């Protein structure tokens with residue numbers, strides 16, 4: 561049977577990064593840059609105060625102390641958002657607020673707490689004089705222009721996926737539109753006559769469709785856009801209609817769950833064999849063995865097994881890397897972390913991704929299995945904070961062995 565690495569390589573060979581498009585930064589969360597970005601301006605754009613206080617020439621207040629304060633006339637008031645209209649004369653002070661531009665010739669700011677005016681009300685008129693109680697060093701409480709970023713400095717490489725803090729920085733740089741790769745469109749359906757949406761009453765023999773909601777969320781997290789085609793019954797016509805709808809909807813990838821094993825009603829595989837192309841079927845992985853990969857009318861189709869944990873693991877191992885490739889992210893293996901096994905673990909020789917709980921004790925990262933490992937049982941997955949990887953060919957791991965784990969979303973160091 562094909563190995564995980566072989567299958568992943570064969571899947572990825574069929575995907576290319578999507579072409580670039582220009583979009584407003586407001587819509588750019590999780591999108592991947594198609595071009596590098598350099599700073600079009602200094603950040604901060606001008607020297608400004610990091611405190612509320614009095615801008616001074618530091619030399620003028622070098623002798624200040626609580627016993628012998630230095631008294632200076634206050635010749636200007638500089639709130640944030642204005643441009644100071646004159647240079648600071650010698651032996652004078654300007655009242656200044658956090659973020660306001662430093663007047664020319666001032667080189668430091670005395671915080672209001674270090675003056676005799678520390679208990680002023682916020683809205684008060686500027687005082688005529690201020691007594692400085694503590695000296696300031698040159699540059700103290702000043703954020704010079706370009707301290708954070710200098711104009712022309714590289715900020716993001718192409719292939720970078722934008723996070724909330726990145727959007728903040730782009731906005732700070734006055735960048736309102738950027739070039740990103742097109743967002744991967746992933747058509748998604750659940751296959752099976754037994755499936756009901758969670759909004760309907762449960763009737764005998766039926767179960768709720770858990771995979772679609774879970775996979776939609778995983779697609780979203782991976783940076784794709786899901787085209788949800790709903791629950792598709794176990795009938796060739798219905799599956800054909802779903803695949804046709806996905807092709808018409810310009811899906812970059814069609815993702816299904818269920819109907820890919822050896823059952824009489826496993827029609828997703830049946831239809832792909834008759835009317836599509838099957839590149840590969842079945843992987844030496846647990847859970848998730850009956851994965852199917854093929855093409856329907858030129859569109860890649862990835863059929864995940866129906867068991868919910870198989871679908872989840874299959875998504876992380878095979879589908880997420882394909883979405884990342886489409887989205888324009890550079891390929892890199894999912895990062896693993898080492899941990900010490902708290903008890904012996906048996907395996908069946910397939911490359912296994914077992915639900916596990918990692919905890920820390922006396923400086924060691926320890927891992928044990930979470931709940932029941934049946935691939936239909938989602939609760940163990942909900943309790944898990946990591947997947948424990950048992951390599952292919954390994955039938956048992958002894959207590960105390962060092963193992964690789966994949967942290968899940970709720971993993972914390």
Ligand SMILES: Nc1nc2c(c(=O)[nH]1)N[C@H]1C(S)=C(S)[C@@H](COP(=O)(O)OP(=O)(O)OC[C@H]3O[C@@H](n4cnc5c(N)ncnc54)[C@H](O)[C@@H]3O)O[C@H]1N2
Pocket residue numbers: 750751752754755767768769770771772817818819820821822823826847848849850864865866867868870935936
């Ligand atoms: N004789 C064999 N039987 C099975 C084999 C095998 O090699 N020989 N493989 C098993 C493995 S491993 C898996 S995994 C499953 C995968 O089967 P399918 O992909 O064909 O999936 P279904 O048969 O449609 O469903 C399996 C299971 O999952 C439930 N299911 C399906 N869809 C959903 C959904 N959207 N939400 C929640 N649960 C779902 C379904 O009711 C079944 O219980 O095949 C084994 N059998």
Ligand code: MOO
Pocket residue numbers: 845846847848849850865867869870935936
């Ligand atoms: O591969 Mo199945 O996913 O072992 O349950």
